[in-house]
Amino acid sequence: MTQHVLEMRGITKSFPGVRALDGVDISVRAGEVHAVCGENGAGKSTLMKVLSGVHPHGTYGGEIRFEGEPCAFRDIRASERHGIVIIHQELALIPQLSIAENIFLGNERATRGVISWSSTLVETERLLRRVGLDERPGTRIAELGVGKQQLVEIAKALAKRVKLLILDEPTAALNDEDSRKLLGLIGELRDQGISCILISHKLNEIRQVADTVTVLRDGRSIETLTVRRSAGEPAAISDEQLITRMVGRELDQFYPDRTPYTGERAGQVALTVRDWTVRHPVDTARTVVDSVSFEVRHGEILGIAGLMGAGRTELAMSVFGRSWGRYVRGTVELHGREVSTRTVAEAVGHGIAYVTEDRKTYGLNLIDTISRNISLAALPRMARHGLVDAHGERRVAERYRGSMNIKAPTVFEQVGRLSGGNQQKVVLSQWINAEPQVLILDEPTRGIDVGAKAEIYTVIDQLAAQGKAVVVISSELSELLGVCDRIATMAFGRMTGVLDRAEATQEGLMRLMTRTGVGAVDATGRPATGEG
Amino acid sequence: MSQTTLGKNAGDSRERDGRGPSTARALTGQALRALRDNMRQYGMVIALVLLLGLFQVWSGGDMLLPRNVTNILLQNGYILILAIGMMIVIINGHIDLSVGSLAAFTGAAAAVMMVDHDMPWQLALFLSLLIGAVVGAWQGFWIAYVGIPSFIVTLAGMLLFRGATQILLDGQSVSPFPEGFQDISQGFLPEVGPDTNYHNLTVLMGVLVCAVALFQEWRQRKQALAYELHVLPFRMFLLKCAAIVAAVLAFTLTLASYRGVPVVLLILGGLLVAMGFVMRNAVIGRHIYALGGNRAAAQLSGVKDKRVTMLVFVNMGVLAALAGCVFAARLNAGTPGAGNLFELEAIAAAFIGGASMSGGVGTVLGAVIGGLVLGVLNNGMSLVGISQDVQQVIKGLVLLAAVGFDVWNKRRARS
Amino acid sequence: MSRARAATRTLAVVAALALPLAACGQDSGGGGGRDDDAEGGTVGIAMPTKSSERWIADGDNVVSLFEEAGYEADLQYGENRVENQISQIENMIARGHDLLVIAAIDGSSLGNVLQQAADAGIPVVSYDRLLLNSEHVDSYATFDNTKVGELQGQYIVDALELEENPDESFAIELFAGSPDDNNTRYFFEGAMSVLDPYLESGQLVVRSGQTEMNEITTERWDGGIAQNRMDDLLTAHYRGEPLDAVLSPYDGMSIGVLSALRSVGYGSGDRPFPVVTGQDAELASVKSIVAGEQTQTVYKDTRELARLAVAMGDALLSGEEPEVNDTESYDNGVKVVPAYLLEPVSIDADNYELLIEEEYYTEAQVNG
Incomplete structure (x- = not known):
């Protein structure tokens, strides 16, 4: 039996009014990948903050032993000195600085305050080779994609002579290929004797790379399961097993059955986009969306699949009031009539809604209340003579709090204090309240827990059942296969295919998503135009 | 007018009617809890009351003399007008450094029009406000449509209009003004009716304000109950009404025992009610908050950010012009040195009154209270003879403490 | 507890709070009635x-x-x-x-x-x-401000020996005080009443041509602003030719003027400082006079x-x-x-001891 590198016993942590952790036990063996999973709010992040000294010793109950020694970390530096390094979900790199400067930030190779650049560069190259990143040490972080930035974070951890690496949702922002690479790297690090705690929502990842998994629920450790006895073995547990423990109930109906729309406009085309072409706003030589055409009908859910950088979000945002990039050509039609969507207000006026993938940056006013966020997009309609009907607004907000199951004591709660899933429900409420004909949902379940996901799938299904035309952009193929009627694929700015739900498989979609050098496919079902 | 804004967001801390325990201690407990949960709104009001009390004792009773209370209003009227506009600019996520220079410029323009060109004062006042609006639109254009940061645009404006003032006045003070114009800052409501010991119109206004305020409170409570929201226990509600009536009556009777309501207070009251209403209840007000809270999200929600920002600066320009005229009327002269550092006082008032550097939070009432805290501090320290140099040190510390307290309070609330 | 009783109690609170604050009634308007802690007021x-x-x-x-x-x-x-x-x-x-x-x-x-x-x-x-x-x-207590200007002007005339040498020509620059200070005008007019005849005859020349008061005022009597203006004048008009006199109405400005002069080489070697006037006999200027930099100041006790x-x-x-x-x-x-x-008194290196005799400054302050 391998010895435990980390033992946390009976960890308890309270915030005013909440007990975030309630007697959590977790033991990590030396040289294993130990996954921690649980719904949002289950206490994963708090547990890691206790471990890394963000919550200093004395503010929590219980005992931490690292390499057999009891630990009392006062801050992050103290835990890092012992070799415990945490990589947060939001990357902590400074985009204006180079890779080398970032790796040694706060840990500079210096004598008497003067940085030794030569040793910094040599060391950086060695670290970059170790994480398999083929970039020069002087490259600025801003020039790297998210996947490569993640690797730089790991290199930074290695520079601190890490013994226990904690990764918080490391693949949340990565495409499948980068995710695979990263998971592979975690495996390699394990083989070099570096233990790893992996916090993840993605159950397939856990099955792919973890040796052991601990499930947290409501601040308690529910169970620790063995995924595999030795590296290379196939996983011995199923998604269902994990989900059951995470939510504490059987998820017999994770994806709802599609409810058909039978209203008068059934089958009628709502939105048609033709030959849509957009260039990058700064790098104007780059065509990011190239001759894309698609249509979506009332009561239909159209999925758009694609890898990172395929141009899905750019397509959606540029159609929605030209909020992104430089318009080159293309038309938008509603019910067969061409309409102008030059500004967001025009697009909203025509009944188009776009729910952003990045709700904190583009979706919500975090310092304002639930009720004011929900009403924002529909204010002109909800107001009379330029004045907001405060009571009407409250009624509307209360209605959505009920129907969307937003977990908050009142609709006057600050949105910033809600969990990710509840924030997503607020954004959705805002746009449903705008009473659109067409809803474009960009990564509607990113970063939210399993229970909330299921609720959001139900909402999407019901929107379509009411006759709305829904476009879902997602990086999770299983999600698209679960909720959509048709799935279009994009690669490198072009539409590369469109499949009915019945004929689509993950493998088939992935082939289309990685297809290069082919002519654009017209998702409206007509021959592509603008091929040059 | 104050209580309606204050009570507005207190909903989450209230208890359901009738369930409150009946002992006095429980009542105090409830009051303290309500207080703690609304520190943001009440903190500065309490600070203001404490300051008034402190200086009342220290100055041997001079602080609350009717004459001195009137003085505080006259001495701070123009700063409070600026603070109202500044608060809105800051909520919108911008800053305006040019208001002092702009106030000087518009005051000087009014002076030149009235003294050198014998223009009727009403026309001069109107044209000054128009100049303010045009200048606001000019600055708003660069900020909203060209995209230059407001800090830079208004820094340029600060230099530009200071210089323009000096050119306009040729370095000299221009005076004196017609009576009517002076009354903007020096005038009071006329005395009417029988000879009582008090200023009749002022007492009447006080009673009216009380009645309106109580009606508002009552209506709000009724509506809240109708929507089954949490409300204050009935006795707490009575106590609150009593406090409102006491405060309004004490204030108006104090004014009434001197020369009555000054014109400046009418202007301020009007602005406070109008701007407070717009910021709370109008779509444009909501859009201003949304833009300051998260500009990108607001834009993607269809908020016309350019037009809104433009309007915010036009509003600031008009208010700066109004403040400039009030100040000129107070001096009875247009002077090249007018408005020096007004922008910093207005900004300080806004931050003491609860604005946030990143925008999106704050109330118009908060700005006025912040301005009054500074004003009472100035007046009180002058009354007890603290010298200007020490006064500046103390004001600096108060600004730091107020904002520091706010930051601390927010952090505490979050953790 | 009944609501009626609560309401009654509440009203009592209102009355208690409101009345004493305003009980005094309307002011009589007369001042001085209240303040009796000192016998004389x-x-x-x-x-x-x-x-x-x-x-x-x-x-x-x-x-x-x-x-x-x-x-x-x-x-x-x-x-x-x-x-x-x-x-x-x-x-x-x-x-x-x-x-x-x-x-x-x-x-x-x-x-x-x-x-x-x-x-x-x-x-x-x-x-x-x-x-x-x-x-x-009701009344105005002041120094004879016109006289201050006259003393400054006359000092320049005497120091350059204009009376004795009617054929020689000297360069002078003029400074005035803050534009919003009424005294500025009296100082300036006083000085000009003495200097004007020599400016007209050409014995004194203002190379910058700035002789109108609104061209030469100095905001807030600020020495820094005076220094900046002197710098600019020297750069524009005195790169080759020497400057012989500066009319400065106030010591704080004179110090600034002298700094500007020093920065282009006056006061070292064979380039003596021009005649620089002043006012108020501020300690820094008295020391400067003793050190042979500033030439004159006007002492107003x-x-x-x-x-x-x-x-x-x-x-x-x-x-x-x-x-x-x-x-x-x-x-x-x-x-x-x-x-x-x-009556103001003109002070220069010859009579500065007067300040010590009158105990305006101590010996140690001036020479220390």
């Missing part, structure tokens, strides 16, 4: 700024002399901001002070507050700077001015006419203010 003194040594000394002198005379003194500085000074004077009136001694920041901006003082029956002594556009100024102000105030409070020696010169736009003019 309280004097409010408003001074411009603590950023100048001169005003600090003035303030201290006036306070100590009033206290000696049995009055209480309330001294406040406005830090060169008009609105501060107005507020301070209003507060003094509100406190019921019996007399106001005002050294104005901007003499034309105090009309309204002087009206308030008059309404409250409080007499006003204008101190050093004339209060303009108001009839409520501010203790005399303080003594004069106190005598005037004392007379006004006792219901007597204050003593004056000029009832013609100082028209403030509304009325001619009766004034008492003190």
Whole structure:
């Protein structure tokens, strides 16, 4: 039996009014990948903050032993000195600085305050080779994609002579290929004797790379399961097993059955986009969306699949009031009539809604209340003579709090204090309240827990059942296969295919998503135009 | 007018009617809890009351003399007008450094029009406000449509209009003004009716304000109950009404025992009610908050950010012009040195009154209270003879403490 | 507990809070009724700024002399901001002070507050700077400001020996004080009354051509601004030719002018400093004169001015006419203010010891 590198016993942590952790036990063996999973709010992040000294010793109950020694970390530096390094979900790199400067930030190779650049560069190259990143040490972080930035974070951890690496949702922002690479790297690090705690929502990842998994629920450790006895073995547990423990109930109906729309406009085309072409706003030589055409009908859910950088979000945002990039050509039609969507207000006026993938940056006013966020997009309609009907607004907000199951004591709660899933429900409420004909949902379940996901799938299904035309952009193929009627694929700015739900498989979609050098496919079902 | 804004967001801390325990201690407990949960709104009001009390004792009773209370209003009227506009600019996520220079410029323009060109004062006042609006639109254009940061645009404006003032006045003070114009800052409501010991119109206004305020409170409570929201226990509600009536009556009777309501207070009251209403209840007000809270999200929600920002600066320009005229009327002269550092006082008032550097939070009432805290501090320290140099040190510390307290309070609330 | 009882109790609270605060009723409007802690009454003194040594000394002198005379003194500085000074004077009136001694920041901006003082029956002594556009100024204590200018002008004429050498020509540059200070005009006109004939005859030449007062004023009497202007004049007009004299109305500005001169090489080797005048005999300038840099200053014994102000105030409070020696010169736009003019004295390296003899400074201060 391998010895435990980390033992946390009976960890308890309270915030005013909440007990975030309630007697959590977790033991990590030396040289294993130990996954921690649980719904949002289950206490994963708090547990890691206790471990890394963000919550200093004395503010929590219980005992931490690292390499057999009891630990009392006062801050992050103290835990890092012992070799415990945490990589947060939001990357902590400074985009204006180079890779080398970032790796040694706060840990500079210096004598008497003067940085030794030569040793910094040599060391950086060695670290970059170790994480398999083929970039020069002087490259600025801003020039790297998210996947490569993640690797730089790991290199930074290695520079601190890490013994226990904690990764918080490391693949949340990565495409499948980068995710695979990263998971592979975690495996390699394990083989070099570096233990790893992996916090993840993605159950397939856990099955792919973890040796052991601990499930947290409501601040308690529910169970620790063995995924595999030795590296290379196939996983011995199923998604269902994990989900059951995470939510504490059987998820017999994770994806709802599609409810058909039978209203008068059934089958009628709502939105048609033709030959849509957009260039990058700064790098104007780059065509990011190239001759894309698609249509979506009332009561239909159209999925758009694609890898990172395929141009899905750019397509959606540029159609929605030209909020992104430089318009080159293309038309938008509603019910067969061409309409102008030059500004967001025009697009909203025509009944188009776009729910952003990045709700904190583009979706919500975090310092304002639930009720004011929900009403924002529909204010002109909800107001009379330029004045907001405060009571009407409250009624509307209360209605959505009920129907969307937003977990908050009142609709006057600050949105910033809600969990990710509840924030997503607020954004959705805002746009449903705008009473659109067409809803474009960009990564509607990113970063939210399993229970909330299921609720959001139900909402999407019901929107379509009411006759709305829904476009879902997602990086999770299983999600698209679960909720959509048709799935279009994009690669490198072009539409590369469109499949009915019945004929689509993950493998088939992935082939289309990685297809290069082919002519654009017209998702409206007509021959592509603008091929040059 | 104050209580309606204050009570507005207190909903989450209230208890359901009738369930409150009946002992006095429980009542105090409830009051303290309500207080703690609304520190943001009440903190500065309490600070203001404490300051008034402190200086009342220290100055041997001079602080609350009717004459001195009137003085505080006259001495701070123009700063409070600026603070109202500044608060809105800051909520919108911008800053305006040019208001002092702009106030000087518009005051000087009014002076030149009235003294050198014998223009009727009403026309001069109107044209000054128009100049303010045009200048606001000019600055708003660069900020909203060209995209230059407001800090830079208004820094340029600060230099530009200071210089323009000096050119306009040729370095000299221009005076004196017609009576009517002076009354903007020096005038009071006329005395009417029988000879009582008090200023009749002022007492009447006080009673009216009380009645309106109580009606508002009552209506709000009724509506809240109708929507089954949490409300204050009935006795707490009575106590609150009593406090409102006491405060309004004490204030108006104090004014009434001197020369009555000054014109400046009418202007301020009007602005406070109008701007407070717009910021709370109008779509444009909501859009201003949304833009300051998260500009990108607001834009993607269809908020016309350019037009809104433009309007915010036009509003600031008009208010700066109004403040400039009030100040000129107070001096009875247009002077090249007018408005020096007004922008910093207005900004300080806004931050003491609860604005946030990143925008999106704050109330118009908060700005006025912040301005009054500074004003009472100035007046009180002058009354007890603290010298200007020490006064500046103390004001600096108060600004730091107020904002520091706010930051601390927010952090505490979050953790 | 019934609601009715709660309501009754609440009303009692209202009454208790509201009434005492406002029970005093309307003010009679008369000032001075309340303030009886000093037997002679309280004097409010408003001074411009603590950023100048001169005003600090003035303030201290006036306070100590009033206290000696049995009055209480309330001294406040406005830090060169008009609105501060107005507020301070209003507060003094509100406190019921019996007399106001005002050294104005901007003499034309105090009309309204002087009206308030008059309404409250409080007499006003204008101190050093004339209060303009108001009839409520009872007397004016000042130095003969025209004479100050004349002394500065005459000193330049004597130092350059213009009378003795009618054929020689000298370069001069002119500075005036702050545009919002009424005295600026008197200083400047006094000096020009002496210098004008020589400017016309060409014995004195202003190369910059800036001879009108509004071209040469210096905001807030600021030495830094004077220094900047001197720098610019030297760069533009005196790259080859020497500058022989600078008319500076105030020591603080003279120091700035000298710094500018020093930076282009005056005062070293064979390039002596030009004649630089000044005013107020500030310690830095007296030292500079002893060191052979600044040439002259005008000494106004501010203790005399303080003594004069106190005598005037004392007379006004006792219901007597204050003593004056000029009832013609100082028209403030509304009325001619009766004034008492003190004689200023020109000081240079030859007679600076006078300052020590009169105990204005100590030997150690000047030569230390």
